[in-house]
Amino acid sequence: MIELENVGYNYGGGELLSDVSVKLAPGSFHFLTGPSGAGKTTLLKLCYGALTPTSGRVRAMNMDVRGLDRDQMAHLRRRVGVVHQDCRFLDHLSVIENIALPLTVAGKDLSQEDANLRELLTWVGLSQRADALPPELSGGERQRAALARSVILSPDVIIADEPTGNVDWDMSQRLLQLLVELNRMGKTILVATHDMSLIRAAKKQVQARVLRISAKQLHQAGADL
């Protein structure tokens, strides 16, 4: 699905990542961990094309990310669902409109997708909050809405950046449950987190691999978690 080959990234003030190689196989579940500022978000951005590597090569859906023009990049974004750390909603639109935004911008007819939308809202437990505005939501509700938006176009890959960063334990379990269900449907999942107990909880349910960033390098973490 997504393949990084000897990727390096440089913000201009020294190297953040160097010689990173990883392959996300279809249907796999990966956790990305490491200390704050180690480059977790940067690595995720490289995966969905928000950043281009300063060295090495990123392939997504068998396309070299570097060679994509802006329109091709937009089409790639529709095939990779992303849950951002800060959710990124349009605050003047209701929750349901925000969740449907990828459909709207792809020019899909929303009236035909209404049943799917309602089902998705129920699945993430937000059917009561459909008409609320994003600023009115709690942290957990925002994360679940962001997750719903990331899967609305039924992407093959879902990338989540600290989805449980601002929520309590129960809510993080619920979010994890949703991600596990998506993985069981065959989606490739990549979750950045520094929450070890979340990773332990996940390992009981799915075969999750853990990638750790340290000293600019990516390491496969052992079973010692």
Added chain:
Amino acid sequence: MSEGRLRKLIMGDAQADRVVPPSGFTAQLTLFVAGAMAFLAVFALALSLASGRLATRWADELARAATLRINAPAEQRLAQTEAALTILQQTPGVASARALSDAEQAALLAPWFGSSLVLDGLPVPQLIEVIEDDPGYDGTGLRLRLQAEVPGAVLDDHTRWRAPLVDAARALRRLGTVAILLIAGATAAMITLAANAALAANAQVIEVLRLVGALDSYIAHAFIRRFTLRALGGAAAGMALGMIGVWLMPAASNEGGFLTGLGFQGWTWGLPLLIPPLGALVAFVATSRAAKKRLGDLA
């Protein structure tokens, strides 16, 4: 642009319209600018058309007629008049030449001397009205020949005082045209500024739209449509007000001369109707360029 995309741009997409948050103040400014500019354009157009009409009329009417004046002692006047008429009839480009009768000459002088004047006792020159053909006669050639054969004849083709008037009217028309172009340019500049401000104010929205897979063209259209429709609406209102203003001007009259002729006549009343579509076109091009540049600058 394909027909489908054009239709979508005009008909709009209710969902797409909601994506960019409404911006009340910029919207009102754009409406106001488009309205004010359309209002001014109506007057510039009226000025341009009126002075154009004036220039044509003066050039046409006066160019067609010339006067031959024969200053000769009373006993030679008749002979010289006959000789001049013969020359004029032989000159190519002269449609007709006719000596004014005593009664007509007296009528011309009446404003100065009163109607009771008897011309017989005065050395009044004989006037010959010359109507030019199309193409006209060769003025210099005619003058030379008259000089040789009819020494008392003076040809006056009105050029001397006609030319500056026609020049002035043409200059006015040019000014009107320049004003219309400046109005179009200023509208484009102001809408570009407004569109840039709107694009900058909505940078976050644009970023989110890109993140969820929106094409640049989708984002650009949301802005272009909005500004084009605002310009169209504002210009339509400004044009309507401008036309009412022109319509309320006093009708053309001889007493008022040039000033009262400032307005539209006949089919030219239809010309201001072009202002709103042209304003919308200006807004469309200005916003397209601004959006293209802005979106291209984004990483």
